[in-house]
Amino acid sequence: MNVNQSFSKSLGIWISDKKSQKLNWKELIVSCNSHGYNIVKLDIEKPFEEQGEINIFLHKLTDVIASADQGEEKTSIIINRIEQYLSNHPNVLVIDPLDNVRILLNRFNYYSILKEESSLRKIGIFTPTFAEFKTNNINENYDIMRQNGVTFPVICKPTVAHGSKLAHEMVVIFNKRGLSVCKPPCVVQSFVNHNAVLHKIFVVGNRYNIAQRPSLKNFYASDDLDPIFYSTGEVCKADSQSTLSILDPQDMADRNMCLNEDKIKTIIQILRRRIGLVLYGFDVVIDNVTGNHAVIDINVFPSYDNFPNFFEHLLECIEEMECTENSNGVTEVCSRNRLINVGSCSNKYGVVGMNIN
The missing domain is CATH 3.30.470.20 (ATP-grasp fold, B domain)
Incomplete structure (x- = not known):
């Protein structure tokens, strides 16, 4: 990618501090930039509106959602605020929708x-x-x-x-x-x-x-x-x-x-x-x-530490979903005939992994 080329989309990401330490941020940033995405590390304790425009919201909010659904006040406020933001910005691609995660x-x-x-x-x-x-x-x-x-x-x-x-x-x-x-x-x-x-x-x-x-x-x-x-x-x-x-x-x-x-x-x-x-x-x-x-x-969102070329496959998946949304208004639906076992594929990108459990 040309260094002078501007990023066309922003990918907002949130994972816990503990899990963030296991993430290979350098590789993620390189992969995102090569696909034209800028990364925004989100702070869920602040309104997303104050953190810049995001086009894709990638998260592992499982523990936060679980806590909120059990009535914990602080996490309930956080989740309510995020859900309101997503409701106000329906064009943001969410991976994965909070109700599906639930x-x-x-x-x-x-x-x-x-x-x-x-x-x-x-x-x-x-x-x-x-x-x-x-x-x-x-x-x-x-x-x-x-x-x-x-x-x-x-x-x-x-x-x-x-x-x-x-x-x-x-x-x-x-x-x-x-x-x-x-x-x-x-x-x-x-x-x-x-x-x-x-x-x-x-x-x-x-x-x-x-x-x-x-x-x-x-x-x-x-x-x-x-x-x-x-x-x-x-x-x-x-x-x-x-x-x-x-x-x-x-x-x-x-x-x-x-x-x-x-x-x-x-x-x-x-x-x-x-x-x-x-x-x-x-x-x-x-x-x-x-x-x-x-x-x-x-x-x-399990551990993907042994998933070959995880970041590349994730970004290709995001691009496919965006393309499908743009063409017919619905996200990509997995077809059995199109399923790909990446462990059987040739090593195209080199191993890029993460452990986000």
């Missing part, structure tokens, strides 16, 4: 969306049976489990999927008495044995990348076992070495199931249609008996 802040809500897609089960894709607890009453919760077809062992997760470290604290529960450790509101989800292999899919518009990570070993219902507490960060990161990921001897002979990429494309297409996000990721495990693919979690 869908993924509640595990029960997005599990319910997946459950509604009955066509998925016909092709071997499912979300494990689940139920929401709103009380500490063990007998009542056990009845709720049975009514919803949830079976031991279960994973107990906070209903709110963002907003604090607690959102990533999980419990494996093996029996009815173990339900005493559940802290409502929470969701219990039937555990699917998957030979300690987790597949994480990272999505940027119609581009995606698949990464394999360690996961929990196989578990079975037991009247004798006590609950096991763990954090997803301790077990499922790329460099995790948790003992909870070591298969027991009787499971060693189980064959590893292969990920079906056509099923991954179908999931991406449905999530795009039902939830409407550009930046998201989801976790898939493969049932070691049936080979069916289970979607066990969905995340807003």
Whole structure:
């Protein structure tokens, strides 16, 4: 790009200070400038009108939205002000719309969306049976489990999927008495044995990348076992070495199931249609008996540290969305036939990544 060329658009970005330290700002600025975008680092505690014109608003406001939706006064003021700004400036392209982000802040809500897609089960894709607890009453919760077809062992997760470290604290529960450790509101989800292999899919518009990570070993219902507490960060990161990921001897002979990429494309297409996000990721495990693919979690704007050429793909996606908006007034809709696995592509730009969890 010619150094004398002026920028045609401004990209306003906000992420928390902690996450900002993990962002490769130098690479982001170079990529943005090469595409004709100027970067504006936004301060959400000040009116956006005072911070210059922005054409694209890129954010990770998940924790702020979660806090505001739970009634915290300061964050409520911030979110109300941002929503008013976006209402007053409808031409600003938002990645991603706040109401769409809200869908993924509640595990029960997005599990319910997946459950509604009955066509998925016909092709071997499912979300494990689940139920929401709103009380500490063990007998009542056990009845709720049975009514919803949830079976031991279960994973107990906070209903709110963002907003604090607690959102990533999980419990494996093996029996009815173990339900005493559940802290409502929470969701219990039937555990699917998957030979300690987790597949994480990272999505940027119609581009995606698949990464394999360690996961929990196989578990079975037991009247004798006590609950096991763990954090997803301790077990499922790329460099995790948790003992909870070591298969027991009787499971060693189980064959590893292969990920079906056509099923991954179908999931991406449905999530795009039902939830409407550009930046998201989801976790898939493969049932070691049936080979069916289970979607066990969905995340807003996940870590993209291993996503090849993330910034370039993000900016190309933004350009595509702007072009589509200009031509027919609607943002780009992901087409299954156009989905691109960037991990299979040649290294066109060099690896540009970020970690924004």
